[in-house]
Amino acid sequence: MQTFKKNDGASWNRGVWKIFGVDENNISCEHPCDSLRRLWMISDFNHLLKCFRTSTLDDRLQEFKTPYGTVKKRHWEALLEEENYRQPNMKIAYKLTPAHLNPKGFQAMNVPLATEVFGHEVSVAMAHYQPMCNKLKDSTPTQKFIDLIFNLVQAMSSRIPRDALYVKDDCRNKQAILKFLQFFEDWEKFEKKIPVSRSTSVGLKVTLRATLEILDMLKDVCDFKYLMTATLSQDPLERFFSVMRYSCGGNDHPDPKMFAQVYRLASSFSLIRPPRECNVSGTDLLKSLVDAKEVLTSSNKDSKGLWLQSIDDMLESTELILKGSSIDTDHDYNEAVTSDAVQSYIAGYIVRKLKKIVKCVNCLQCIQMSAEAGKKLQRNDVICKMDLYGGLLFASNELFSLTKQLEKCVLRAISKNLTNLETISDISIELKKEVLLKVGCFEHEYKLTKKIIDIYIVMRAHFLVKSANRRYDEAKIKTKTNRKNAKLLS
Numbered sequence: 001m002q003t004f005k006k007n008d009g010a011s012w013n014r015g016v017w018k019i020f021g022v023d024e025n026n027i028s029c030e031h032p033c034d035s036l037r038r039l040w041m042i043s044d045f046n047h048l049l050k051c052f053r054t055s056t057l058d059d060r061l062q063e064f065k066t067p068y069g070t071v072k073k074r075h076w077e078a079l080l081e082e083e084n085y086r087q088p089n090m091k092i093a094y095k096l097t098p099a100h101l102n103p104k105g106f107q108a109m110n111v112p113l114a115t116e117v118f119g120h121e122v123s124v125a126m127a128h129y130q131p132m133c134n135k136l137k138d139s140t141p142t143q144k145f146i147d148l149i150f151n152l153v154q155a156m157s158s159r160i161p162r163d164a165l166y167v168k169d170d171c172r173n174k175q176a177i178l179k180f181l182q183f184f185e186d187w188e189k190f191e192k193k194i195p196v197s198r199s200t201s202v203g204l205k206v207t208l209r210a211t212l213e214i215l216d217m218l219k220d221v222c223d224f225k226y227l228m229t230a231t232l233s234q235d236p237l238e239r240f241f242s243v244m245r246y247s248c249g250g251n252d253h254p255d256p257k258m259f260a261q262v263y264r265l266a267s268s269f270s271l272i273r274p275p276r277e278c279n280v281s282g283t284d285l286l287k288s289l290v291d292a293k294e295v296l297t298s299s300n301k302d303s304k305g306l307w308l309q310s311i312d313d314m315l316e317s318t319e320l321i322l323k324g325s326s327i328d329t330d331h332d333y334n335e336a337v338t339s340d341a342v343q344s345y346i347a348g349y350i351v352r353k354l355k356k357i358v359k360c361v362n363c364l365q366c367i368q369m370s371a372e373a374g375k376k377l378q379r380n381d382v383i384c385k386m387d388l389y390g391g392l393l394f395a396s397n398e399l400f401s402l403t404k405q406l407e408k409c410v411l412r413a414i415s416k417n418l419t420n421l422e423t424i425s426d427i428s429i430e431l432k433k434e435v436l437l438k439v440g441c442f443e444h445e446y447k448l449t450k451k452i453i454d455i456y457i458v459m460r461a462h463f464l465v466k467s468a469n470r471r472y473d474e475a476k477i478k479t480k481t482n483r484k485n486a487k488l489l490s
């Protein structure tokens, strides 16, 4: 058996590395208790990534040179601007927010903020807007840089066998780690002073090389097929210690003896046990759970029925509500527009959802477009760029136009009011003003169109709720800081 030791990037942990004689040239040492075993040192990858993000996307730095070219922070900022961050339109890099670029206070410790700034969709969005946006004209090095980090993050955070690290040389994740190590070496040769601190760069190199060596060792000695790299981060260790300390009762700082005892107990302790001396007896608990569930489903059914009924009314009614009244045009202050490329991507997603339920061959032909024909169309640019794993679908022109109509109605409905309880009915009022296209074969046209409208609007409502919640959270944080500042001044 071999062992590895993981820790975060704090300086005292680096002191341990020094004592064991571990540095970037020598990443493992002999186990102090057993000369047959090796001891590897690993730093927490998420912590390293956060340090890497903080030092590369620094406001004082703004841009830095790499072997790929000059990477600039304003490319990320230009992207936020280009996609109208504040507007409710659908976006390619939908996760990116200003907080990703300038994390404040505790946000600096947030792992998703660090991984999402190097997301695949960010580089795809940059590539897509590059021809149109002047500020993104020179963003090719930034895109390459983002892709490099994205692939590395994927390789170092695998949680399922499919994404795991394999020994074979054509493993995508292994390639990603090797590519990053090579890039780092080139970078240090290319530039005298790279923006990444010495401790972070040593940590990254040692951790990545140790990961590859542990993988080889696990294959040779233990006959493992793959390594799920998420287990190498510090989280599982922290989880384990928190369970242990929690189990010690009032004593938060158990001594080694007590720790060993509790560990033995915990190893044989079954977690699935009915709560003792619980004031609700088993049958009552079950009943209340079942009842609560029924309440939810029945109310859901009612509102769902009403919604489907309103789509029916809309499709059946021949007369249109006259659009373009003066009140409507006066109040159109919100000019959000979802671009065709994003719309096409979403339409492709609708095709994927429909393929599971639609059995009719003619209908399927009406909603989908072949990959060869799809790739030629300008509107499918994002799908082609996004297709990292393959399997994305292309929507037919009819379906695309229908979703475009629906999106227009949605954006018009929310331009008048913020997202609230009435939004869905606002949307259906807007829908009634349009002559919606019908999609599907002659026989199923009505049913299929109804289904598409249902799926699309419900999905869109989910997005709206998410962005509304985000706005609400931001407002709350702002109030909090304002209050704090007021206190400091008074």
Ligand SMILES: [Zn+2]
Pocket (backbone or CB within 6 Å): 360, 361, 362, 363, 364, 440, 441, 442, 443, 444, 445
């Ligand atoms: Zn059909």
